[in-house]
Structure formats: structure tokens, C-alpha cells
Amino acid sequence: LDLEAREWLRDFLKKFPGGVLLVSHDRLFLDETCNQVAELLITRLSIFKGTYSGYEAFREKDMADLIERWKRQQEEISKIETFITRFRYQATKAKQVQSRVKMLEKIERIEIPPALKRIQFSFPEAPHSGKMVLRGEQIERHYGNKIVFSGLDIEMPRGSRTAVVGVNGAGKTTLLRIISGEDSGFSGEIALGSGVKTGYFSQDQESVLDLSLTVLEEAGKESDLGEGRLRSLLGAFLFSGDDIHKKIAVLSGGERNRLALLKILLEPVNLLILDEPTNHLDIHSKDILLEALKGFGGTLVIVSHDRYFLEKIADRVLELEDGIGKTYLGDYAYYRWRKNESLKSGNSTGSHPGQRAQLETQTNPENSKNREEQKKRRSLVNKLRREEESLTVRMEEKERKAAELRTALEQPENYSDPDKAYTLSAELMNVEERIEQISAAWEEAAADLENAENNL
Numbered sequence: 001l002d003l004e005a006r007e008w009l010r011d012f013l014k015k016f017p018g019g020v021l022l023v024s025h026d027r028l029f030l031d032e033t034c035n036q037v038a039e040l041l042i043t044r045l046s047i048f049k050g051t052y053s054g055y056e057a058f059r060e061k062d063m064a065d066l067i068e069r070w071k072r073q074q075e076e077i078s079k080i081e082t083f084i085t086r087f088r089y090q091a092t093k094a095k096q097v098q099s100r101v102k103m104l105e106k107i108e109r110i111e112i113p114p115a116l117k118r119i120q121f122s123f124p125e126a127p128h129s130g131k132m133v134l135r136g137e138q139i140e141r142h143y144g145n146k147i148v149f150s151g152l153d154i155e156m157p158r159g160s161r162t163a164v165v166g167v168n169g170a171g172k173t174t175l176l177r178i179i180s181g182e183d184s185g186f187s188g189e190i191a192l193g194s195g196v197k198t199g200y201f202s203q204d205q206e207s208v209l210d211l212s213l214t215v216l217e218e219a220g221k222e223s224d225l226g227e228g229r230l231r232s233l234l235g236a237f238l239f240s241g242d243d244i245h246k247k248i249a250v251l252s253g254g255e256r257n258r259l260a261l262l263k264i265l266l267e268p269v270n271l272l273i274l275d276e277p278t279n280h281l282d283i284h285s286k287d288i289l290l291e292a293l294k295g296f297g298g299t300l301v302i303v304s305h306d307r308y309f310l311e312k313i314a315d316r317v318l319e320l321e322d323g324i325g326k327t328y329l330g331d332y333a334y335y336r337w338r339k340n341e342s343l344k345s346g347n348s349t350g351s352h353p354g355q356r357a358q359l360e361t362q363t364n365p366e367n368s369k370n371r372e373e374q375k376k377r378r379s380l381v382n383k384l385r386r387e388e389e390s391l392t393v394r395m396e397e398k399e400r401k402a403a404e405l406r407t408a409l410e411q412p413e414n415y416s417d418p419d420k421a422y423t424l425s426a427e428l429m430n431v432e433e434r435i436e437q438i439s440a441a442w443e444e445a446a447a448d449l450e451n452a453e454n455n456l
Helices: 002-015 028-031 052-087 091-106 172-180 215-220 227-236 241-245 253-265 283-294 307-313 333-344 372-411 419-452
Strands: 036-041 044-049 132-143 145-157 162-163 189-190 198-201 271-275 299-303 314-323 323-329 360-363
Touching: 002 028, 028 052, 028 307, 028 372, 044 052, 052 091, 052 307, 132 172, 145 172, 145 299, 145 323, 162 172, 162 307, 162 333, 172 271, 172 299, 189 372, 198 253, 198 323, 215 227, 215 241, 215 253, 215 307, 215 314, 227 253, 253 283, 283 307, 299 307, 314 333, 323 333, 372 419
Parallel strands: 162 299, 162 314, 198 271, 271 299
Antiparallel strands: 036 044, 132 145, 132 189, 314 323, 323 360
16 A cells, blocks of 8 residues: 555544454554554463553564563573583582582573574665766656656765655655666666765566575675674574575565565665565565665665654655655654645645745746757766766776785795885885775865766
């Protein structure tokens, strides 16, 4: 269900006179429709009166108490085991050892439910990018006679978190495919900024997985994480126990999507494009993903039907409606407020209490800048971008050469031979000087490029 359909269902259930038994991974939906929570945990069913948020607050405090009791118990067990190990073979201590063995056997072990363990996940450091990560002008996409959207202008500055919203069929997935480079059948222009590296998660991302590998093998295929860390992250994405040894060929579509999402999140990118990443995730896994995205150092574009998720992560909203795009420069709550005000008054004027004034831009041909001037500026940006990329390649080549020379100098046959050592050291000095020159030129080119991008 899209957001509008979920809101309709929410309103229906709130007015429904009968009882409702509901299973959902949408936190806000549960909060707005339920007055008690049934928790099934380690084969035991418990009933909590109140909202889902109230249940979570109780569970968090209860979990903290449980962990504290578990730590005290572990300390006690450790002391007993240390005594047993130390005096096991001393006849004079046999009675005390036997007493402690019985004591150890009688301890009722406290277990922390795996589903409630907090797993920390963080992204690889995002590579540096230009100030303007993505700019699109006059984007139009149609399938036959059906126009999905037209005259679409978009801008995504570095560090922005854009939620793309709209009813089913509005073109959200199509736009993300265009931005990611997966769809080239559009008119208009899309330009990525300097140094941008994209990571794209689509709703059919599982198709890129190797069916012959196991879950653990596929997760670690392109990652330098240790097996223990991979196991923890796989557990966060609902692969636990023997699940990690299953062949990908036998996984369900939802399981494959979860694995594909984890792989995308392990890549060092600075533009992350996510199409419905919370599908097939439970609330616990969504929380782990949400906290990781909050710490992501790059730029984010996301489509999701989970309102809580969008409210916590987005700082701007791009709405697609009737083939037109409109950007709201505020969070998701601000967007909903402006929509409600628009419905009440028939326009989108007004100021949001406690919210600084925001500008909305209606993307249509009348709002476009002078095309000829824009063309010249884009040409300059493209020229500077090529220059910056060329300098980057040259610097990387010189750095590789310097690393080779340092390795050569460390070899006994070279550092023990004065002539070879002198020749290699002189060559290394020349390469390092050249690296400094190229680096200075790159910094100047990057600054010129950023200024040119800002003037677009």
C-alpha cells in the first residue's frame, strides 16, 4: 500500500466498531490503530496495554534491566568457574569445588533474546563529492502515449536527504532508475557532480546475486569485514543461525532483497539511491537501517511507504503528482502540513509555526533559466569536470608509482646496495614532488569546478 492507501486504511480501522487483530511492521500505523500489543517472544505470549510506542518504552527499560542482571550473573558465574578451575585437583578443596559445581548447575541462566539485541551498523566513509551532487533539467519520461512526468527540474546538494513521494504509478521508481543511470529512455539532462559514486537499491535488486553461493559467501564476496562482523550484520537483516549457510537459490524473493540491500550498504558511495528499502524488514531491522542512514556521510534519495521512516530521515520532499514534480524544502512533517494547508485554503500559502520559511519550486518550463546561458555554464562545468578527473587519475598513477618505489627500497638487495638505493631514492623524491604539484593543481581545479557548479 502507498502512503495515501495506508492513511485511508488507518482512518477506516479507527472508526471500525469491531475488534481488530493486526500484524504490521509500520510503527506509526500500529500507534494510530491499536490500544494493546501482543508480544510473542521465546515461545511466550505477553499482552501490553497501550500504544506500540508505550510498549517500546517499556520493552527498552525492561531490556536494560535484563542486561544488567545478565552482567551480574556472568560475573558470578565467572568467579565460580575460576574457583573450580583453580582448585579442581587439590584434595583439600574437593568439598568446596564439588559444592560450587552443584551451585553452577543450579543457576537459572538469563538469556538475552536475539531479536532484542542492539546491533550497530555504520556505512563505509563516503568519498568526497562536489557541492552539487545531482542536477536534472526538463526531464521527461513516457511509455507510449502515457506521460509519466515532464518538465521536471531537480537539484540535490551534497548531504541532502530527499524523499520522493506520490501515489502508486506517479513515477517514483522511474525517476530513481533515471537518476541511477538504469533508465536512459528519457529526454532532458541529468548531470552528476564531481566525484559522485552511486549505490542503487531497486525493488528487484536480488537479480544481481550469485545463486550458487551461500548467504555468508555472497555477503563477504566484496567486503573486507571479518566473518564475525558479517554474521552480526546478517543477523540484523534477519539471517541467523543456519540461515547464513543457505544457498541463495533457495531463498525467497524477500530474503534475497534483504541480502542485496545489505551488500549495497557495505559499498563506499556518496550518493545512495534506495527504492523501498524497508520492504521485507521487521521493525527492529528498520531501526538498525534508520540509525545507519542517519550517520551516512553522503547524499540520500529514498522512496518508502513507511511514514515514520521518512519523518526521521528526510530533510526535503519531492512530490510527483499528475506528471509534475514539486519540491518542499523541509522535512516530511512540514510537507504534510503544507499539503493539509493547501487542501484547506486551495493554495499553498502560509507559514509553518516553529518552522523557518521554506521555498517550494514548481518544476515546469516557465520556471527554467535562460537556456542559452545555462548551456554555456554547463559546458564550462563539463570542461572543468574533465580536467579535475584527469588530474585525479594522474595523481593516483603517481601515488601508485611512489608506493612501488617505497616497496623496492625496503628490499634487502636494494637498500644494501648504495647505488641502487641512491637511484631509487632520487626517483622517489622526483615522484613525490610531482605528486605535490598535481595535488595543488587538483585543489585549484576542484575549487573552480565547485564555483562553476554553484553558478549553474
